[in-house]
Amino acid sequence: MGAANTVNGRQPVMADVARLAGVSHQTVSRVLNDNPHVKEETRERVLLAIRELDYRPNSAARTLVTRRSQTLGVVSFDTTLYGPASMLYGIEQAARSAGYFVSIASLRSLDGRSVQEAVDRLRDQAVEGVLVIAPQTSAVGALAQVRSAVPVVAVGSGSQARVPGAAVDNEAGARAATQYLLHLGHRTVHHVAGPSNWLDAQARRAGWRSVLADAGAPVPEVVSGDWSARSGYEAGLHLLENPEVTAVFCANDHMALGVLRALNEAGRGIPGDISVVGFDDIPEASYFTPPLTTVRQDFGELGRRGLELLVAQVEGEAGTKERVLVAPELVIRGSTAAAPPAPAGG
Amino acid sequence: MGAANTVNGRQPVMADVARLAGVSHQTVSRVLNDNPHVKEETRERVLLAIRELDYRPNSAARTLVTRRSQTLGVVSFDTTLYGPASMLYGIEQAARSAGYFVSIASLRSLDGRSVQEAVDRLRDQAVEGVLVIAPQTSAVGALAQVRSAVPVVAVGSGSQARVPGAAVDNEAGARAATQYLLHLGHRTVHHVAGPSNWLDAQARRAGWRSVLADAGAPVPEVVSGDWSARSGYEAGLHLLENPEVTAVFCANDHMALGVLRALNEAGRGIPGDISVVGFDDIPEASYFTPPLTTVRQDFGELGRRGLELLVAQVEGEAGTKERVLVAPELVIRGSTAAAPPAPAGG
DNA sequence: CGTTGTCATGTGAGCGTTAACAATGCAGTG
DNA sequence: CACTGCATTGTTAACGCTCACATGACAACG
Missing domain, CATH: 3.40.50.2300 (Response regulator)
Incomplete structure (x- = not known):
């Protein structure tokens, strides 16, 4: 062992190691690159010299010649x-x-x-x-x-x-979330979408829409946010204006958080009055109030x-x-429940 | 303009540019390094050749010789x-x-x-x-x-x-949070600390403790978490066992989220019954239920x-x-309020 | 015993750039 | 007109490594 670390005041180079080990620089190179044509005894002598000088190969030089x-x-x-x-x-x-x-x-x-x-x-x-x-x-x-x-x-x-x-297969994730809400008995599902210039936002919206269409459910107007909790909050305020909303699918968890907050503030029960689903499953999602049902992507x-x-x-x-598609997974928590009974005369 | 991009099937090098511009490779190097000793007309000829070939200097070669x-x-x-x-x-x-x-x-x-x-x-x-x-x-x-x-x-x-x-000056931030809670009239402040092997956790705890000591307030036992919302939730459950708790300073916002959730579940009013303060000011903090008072660090x-x-x-x-200390800032939101009236016979 | 093959090692060139120095040209000077 | 000085350009040698090839030793073979 030892940490000479310099030879004549400069970083040691391969030639220094070679000299100390009594071999040519090429043999040192062979040892470094695990070339099999080096006698075991020589290899050990070289390794010793390397450790002695605390030598490290110069990556620039290597890159220059190998082009890698x-x-x-x-x-x-x-x-x-x-x-x-x-x-x-x-x-x-x-x-x-x-x-x-x-x-x-x-x-x-x-x-x-x-x-x-x-x-x-x-x-x-x-x-x-x-x-x-x-x-x-x-x-x-x-x-x-x-x-x-x-x-x-x-x-x-x-x-x-x-x-x-x-x-991630965003469409599949969005479909799973929307289908789940329909299965719970909701007449339809509202959507808080991400920014329209994001592919993920587009795909989630498309997945949501296709399920509603297939089920013959009405397709409500989309509210768009920018992924932030703040924008989700604003979307939530907007949704509150419509008393028929019973289920909301948000394009990500942060916006879902904002929606939850807006609904909580307004005194709406979640999931009693309104069910909310997110997307992403960020680590905090299970500690929202209530814990968020969401689509997990890894x-x-x-x-x-x-x-x-x-x-x-x-x-x-x-x-x-050329392409790998990872399947997301619906994680069910406390923010979703069966639809409330329809209001009389609805 | 143009994108020849290869010379004889390989990436162009400085010599190729030099040949095309009718100068030596060293002059090309001078142009690239903004050396003043190049005639304007020559410089332009070289730049043209560079663009023509879509030449990019080889960083490995440069690093090798400049040692940078x-x-x-x-x-x-x-x-x-x-x-x-x-x-x-x-x-x-x-x-x-x-x-x-x-x-x-x-x-x-x-x-x-x-x-x-x-x-x-x-x-x-x-x-x-x-x-x-x-x-x-x-x-x-x-x-x-x-x-x-x-x-x-x-x-x-x-x-x-x-x-x-x-x-960040963690101690100062923790002191500000703790002082603020005392000023609101709380008899003392409980602390949900971060993992003890984190310096930030240690400093925040020390700041909290010093303020309590200076004010002559009792120093309650610390509950420790691991920064996660989950651990905050557990800490919250623990705090609920003690009816005297009216103010909690959490070492980060995620744990504060967990605490909020535990208190919400138990039906405690925030901030009516208990005030909660976090640390970090993550973007979501203003959308917690209620919005979180916290210490912002940039x-x-x-x-x-x-x-x-x-x-x-x-x-x-x-x-x-050798050292730079950035000052944090207390951000006051809805999770903190004056202490509730002391219970009779307390 | 010469030939061939294989293992272990060494030699020399070259990767593409910058640094140091040399060379050229041309204006200004005495 | 030779001489100095400056601006501009070219020439050569590194930088530290790997690659291709050469060399030497020594065993196996006919």
């Missing part, structure tokens, strides 16, 4: 949100176990130029592939246009994106699957899948 | 949580505007070996500095031991860490300040500050 940076890039818009943050986390873990580094670049705005700019930034860093966490239609649209010498994979960007990627899994897809492309594996 | 990777590393434990996610976001943005790339490495576990491992991983990637988002005592302790050839800065790791860093700002600190160290600026 071992780095993947992640482009994202707002990693402050629970979903994107969890996907990023999943990506990093999967990347590490696949032997890649992860470099991040966030988007200034959602237009195509910004997406191209972020991809270029990563390209400047010689990433071998790019993952994009940007579920907005505009970003995905831009993605299809992006010039990139390396593979690009979208994570959590709806299901119809033109680029390869991993996504963001971490999504990130991991996306990364696997990208690695397969980077390493040029044959028979590469 | 333009990359900073971020070590974090769980970027799924709102605080860490926001700090990471702030860091990335500040890094971009300072001209650095950001590479991430998450911790397997919280022991010293894992911290060293993550730092080494980044070091292998030739980062010029490392930011650590790991507010646990164990991680910070390990940090002080970490061997690293590059500067290390801690972000949001309490105020007494031994490494340089940016942190995580993004924290990340930016930490990054500035690191950049100053990396670029060897004189008079570098």
Whole structure:
């Protein structure tokens, strides 16, 4: 052991290790790269020298000659949100176990130029592939246009994106939620949608709508929010104006929280008077008042699957899948119940 | 304009640009590095050739010769949580505007070996500095031991860490919350603390305790949670056993959410019977039932300040500050009110 | 005993860039 | 007109590594 760490005041290089071990630099390289053509005794001498000098290979030099940076890039818009943050986390873990580094670049705005700019930034860093966490239609649209010498994979960007990627089956989740509410006896289900420029919002809305249509239930007007609890609160106030509302399907949990708050304030019983369903199953959802019935999606899994897809492309594996669809799951909690008896004369 | 993008089937290099522009590769390099000793006309010819070939400099080659990777590393434990996610976001943005790339490495576990491992991983990637988002005592302790050839800065790791860093003044925030509750006339304030191995949890608890001590108020036993809403719920159930509780200061908003839920379930009025204060001011806090009085800390700002600190160290600026303390702010909402009249015979 | 093959190791070139220095041209000066 | 000085450009050598190939040793083979 030991931590000389410098040779003549500079970081040790391969030649220093070679000299100390009494071999050529190439033999050191072989040891480092697990080349089988090295005698066991020599290998140990080299490893000893490496430890003695606390030598670390220079990645820039290696990248220069191998043309492989071992780095993947992640482009994202707002990693402050629970979903994107969890996907990023999943990506990093999967990347590490696949032997890649992860470099991040966030988007200034959602237009195509910004997406191209972020991809270029990563390209400047010689990433071998790019993952994009940007579920907005505009970003995905831009993605299809992006010039990139390396593979690009979208994570959590709806299901119809033109680029390869991993996504949750939003429509199926929305259908499950809506069907469940109908089964409880509600005449119809109102919907608090996400921003219309998000693919997920579109898909959830479409799923909700298709179930109502299939069941012959009336399709109420949609109230739109921006995913925030604040916007859910406002949507809730709006829904309160209509006394016929007995069931609400919100496009995410945060908006559902806002809706719950508006209903609570107004003295409506949940689920006695009105049932509420969310989407995402954030960790707090079971501690809302009341605990929220919601559609669980596993963001971490999504990130991991996306990364696997990208690695397969980077390493040029044959028979590469282009799209992975992860199934969400309806989680039933206390915010949903059978429809209240219809008001007399309704 | 144009996107030849390849020369003889490979990425164009500086020599290709030079040939097309009719200059030497060194002149191309000068243009790229804004060297003033280039005639305007030549510069334009070179820029044209660069665009024509869609040439991008090879960062590995540049890093190899300049010994500067333009990359900073971020070590974090769980970027799924709102605080860490926001700090990471702030860091990335500040890094971009300072001209650095950001590479991430998450911790397997919280022991010293894992911290060293993550730092080494980044070091292998030739980062010029490392930011650590790991507010646990164990991680910070390990940090002080970490061997690293590059500067290390801690972000949001309490105020007494031994490494340089940016942190929120947790004690001040906790004092403000506790004082406010006492001013409202509560005889004392109960505390739902975070995990004792987090510096923030320790500091908040210390701030709370000091105010009670100074005011001569009784110091109730602390209930500890793990930051999650679930643990807050359990803490709430525990607090309900004691009828004298009229004010609760929770070490974060998620636990406060759990407490609110437990109290709501038990039919206690908030704030009529019991006042509750949180810490963090997550975006949802104003939509809890009731809206949560809490201590706001600006995580993004924290990340930016930490990054500035690191950049100053990396670029060897004189008079570098070692620590930055960001002041939190008490935000008053509907979950707090004057103490209820003391029960007769109390 | 020469030939062939295989293992273990070394040698030299080259990856694409920047740094240091050299060279050129041209204006201004005495 | 030679001489200095400055602006502009070119030439060459690193940077630290891997790849392709060369070399040497030694066993197996006919």
